[in-house]
Amino acid sequence: MRGLLVDLTPLRTSRDYRHIWYGGALTGMANSLSAMAVGLQVYDLTGDTLAVGVVGFASLVPLVLLGLYGGSIVDAYDRRKVLVWTITGGTAIAIALAVLAFTGTATVGLLYALVAIQSGLYAIHQPARSAVIPRLVSTRLIPAAAALGSLAMGLSMMVGPLFAGFLVDLGGYGMAYSMQLALLAAATVLLFTLPSLMPEGEPTRAGLRSVMEGLRYLKTRPTLGMTFLVDIFAMVLAMPRVLFPAVGVVILGGGSRTAGILAAALAAGSLLGGVFSGRIGRIDRQGRAIVVAVALWGLFIAAFGVVLAVAPGPPPGGNPHPLIWPAAVFLGMAGFSDTVSAIFRSTILQVATPDAYRGRLQGVFTVVVAGGPHLGALVLGSFASRFGEDMAAVVGGILCAVAVVVVALRQKGLLAYDARDPGAEELQPA
Numbered sequence: 001m002r003g004l005l006v007d008l009t010p011l012r013t014s015r016d017y018r019h020i021w022y023g024g025a026l027t028g029m030a031n032s033l034s035a036m037a038v039g040l041q042v043y044d045l046t047g048d049t050l051a052v053g054v055v056g057f058a059s060l061v062p063l064v065l066l067g068l069y070g071g072s073i074v075d076a077y078d079r080r081k082v083l084v085w086t087i088t089g090g091t092a093i094a095i096a097l098a099v100l101a102f103t104g105t106a107t108v109g110l111l112y113a114l115v116a117i118q119s120g121l122y123a124i125h126q127p128a129r130s131a132v133i134p135r136l137v138s139t140r141l142i143p144a145a146a147a148l149g150s151l152a153m154g155l156s157m158m159v160g161p162l163f164a165g166f167l168v169d170l171g172g173y174g175m176a177y178s179m180q181l182a183l184l185a186a187a188t189v190l191l192f193t194l195p196s197l198m199p200e201g202e203p204t205r206a207g208l209r210s211v212m213e214g215l216r217y218l219k220t221r222p223t224l225g226m227t228f229l230v231d232i233f234a235m236v237l238a239m240p241r242v243l244f245p246a247v248g249v250v251i252l253g254g255g256s257r258t259a260g261i262l263a264a265a266l267a268a269g270s271l272l273g274g275v276f277s278g279r280i281g282r283i284d285r286q287g288r289a290i291v292v293a294v295a296l297w298g299l300f301i302a303a304f305g306v307v308l309a310v311a312p313g314p315p316p317g318g319n320p321h322p323l324i325w326p327a328a329v330f331l332g333m334a335g336f337s338d339t340v341s342a343i344f345r346s347t348i349l350q351v352a353t354p355d356a357y358r359g360r361l362q363g364v365f366t367v368v369v370a371g372g373p374h375l376g377a378l379v380l381g382s383f384a385s386r387f388g389e390d391m392a393a394v395v396g397g398i399l400c401a402v403a404v405v406v407v408a409l410r411q412k413g414l415l416a417y418d419a420r421d422p423g424a425e426e427l428q429p430a
Contacts, residue, residue: 006151006277007144010137016194017136017145023190024129025152027087030183031122032160033167034097035241036263037176038111040168040256041101043245045108049389053242053381056374058112062120063374064367070124071363072210075356079128079197086125087188093118094181101174119374127362132197134350134358146346150339151274157335158267165260200355214360221352223287224361226414227345228368230294230404234338235372238301238400240331241266242377243389251389252321253314261320265328269335277343286344287417291408293341298400300334305393342369348417 011018039052046052074082093114100106100114130149137145167176204210218224241263248258283289307327315321346365353361376396384392408415 006147006275007141008148010141010145010148013141014136017133019190019193020129020132020136021148021152023187024149025156026183026187026190027090027125028153028156029160029163030090030094030156030180030187031118032157032263032267033164033176033183034094034118034160034180036161036164036260037168037173037180038097038115039242039245040164040259041106041173042108042111043249045106048385049242049246050381050385051108052245053378055112055115056242056377056381058116059119060374060378062116063123065123066120067123067127067363067367068211068360069206069208069363070366071127071214071360072204072206073124074128074131074359074363075199075210075214076204076206077198079132079199079359080191080194082128083125083191083194084188086121086128087184087191089121090118090125091181091184091188093121094177094184098174098177098181101172101177106173123363123366126366127359130346130350130362130365131199131355131358132194134355135197139351142350143343143347146343146350147274147277149346150277150342151271153342154267154270154272154274154335154339156267158264158271161263161267162260165256165258165263168256199359204356211360214357214364217357218361218364222411223413223417224349224352226287226407226411227290227348228364229407230290230414231341231345231368232372233400233403233407234294234297234341235369236376236379237403238298238393238396239373239376239380240301240304240393240396241373242381243384243392246384246389247308247327248320250314251308251311252324252327253318254320254324255318258320258324261324262328262331266331266335269332269337270339271335272332273336273339273343277339283344284418286348287414290341290344291404291415293337293344294404295401296337297334297341298397298402298404300330300337300397301400302394302397304330304334305390305395305397308390308393311390 011021038055042055043052096114100110133145134142163179164176167179244259244262247262248255252258304327307323307330311321311323349361349365380392380396
């Protein structure tokens with residue numbers, strides 16, 4: 001059993017890694033809480049799943065633009081300062097959301113605008129956070145650090161939405177955004193304890209040229225590109241979070257409580273994937289593990305959709321239908337599979353990328369990992385508005401599983417990737 005549990009060595013041996021891990025967990029919790037609260041608030045204002053999906057689109061544009069450009073900032077400046085300034089901006093957005101909620105002046109347009117700014121700040125903050133990890137732990141501990149990062153993400157994705165659902169139900173949206181503010185303030189204190197973390201190698205200047213240099217380097221590493229592509233399939237075709245508000249109202253009942261429970265179930269699976277990651281560092285065929293994990297993610301999301309399809313509708317009394325529990329189980333299994341994929345994708349990226357390019361490629365990674373769900377929210381929200389939330393989950397999940405298997409069989413570099421020789425595919429930079 002001890003060998004199955006997550007390896008805590010990075011937390012024990014590095015104070016700086018410990019602080020950035022705790023700070024990342026708190027920041028992730030705040031962001032996931034805010035995302036759920038904004039989705040519930042938009043649905044409350046409009047009654048339309050598509051409008052909830054547009055929240056994702058409002059996040060997507062700044063995420064793509066600043067994710068790529070932000071990576072060049074991370075490779076040009078002290079990464080500690082980048083972390084502090086971006087989380088300070090996120091704190092200001094939390095204050096604005098709380099003020100709008102307490103004063104009753106929130107509109108859908110204002111919520112979209114604040115989410116867009118928040119997304120742009122995250123697009124710079126997250127590459128900086130990820131880029132410093134290999135500076136804080138040894139290379140042999142990077143898989144363990146990636147597993148711990150997924151554990152923190154799973155914890156934040158479980159606790160954040162669950163808090164949001166119950167806080168909104170208990171005291172309204174203002175209470176939820178106040179909790180977000182408190183979490184970000186605690187994370188900021190931890191980031192101030194980090195040392196200066198200037199990028200290694202020759203200094204670069206942030207800008208379009210730097211971004212293009214990073215993209216040209218990525219072209220020399222086709223396996224890295226494949227790890228991005230399969231995650232796009234998973235997040236765009238089969239990320240179900242946008243469906244949860246409507247599921248809680250018109251399919252299973254329970255309102256915001258059901259939405260929070262379903263989101264927490266997805267995150268609980270992710271959390272368990274991190275907890276039982278002890279043997280992950282022993283797996284060498286990491287590309288194959290990614291393909292299997294992403295295909296299973298799609299199939300479990302499709303199974304979640306089948307449960308919704310057989311639900312008879314909300315029961316009287318305001319409580320959720322008992323089918324919420326099998327639905328939650330399938331979401332948990334999907335979350336577990338997603339964490340396995342995320343650990344290996346993050347490990348491949350950090351091991352195979354020199355520090356001088358790490359910020360820019362982490363920027364691309366952030367665009368894919370964080371931007372994919374936003375685009376997926378628009379895709380599944382549109383499909384659900386036309387065909388229903390159950391069919392959106394079934395069709396999206398099946399398409400995801402089929403797409404990843406077909407692409408992996410056609411482009412076999414990912415299937416052939418071996419952690420014992422991570423540079424085997426490297427080409428000369430253009």
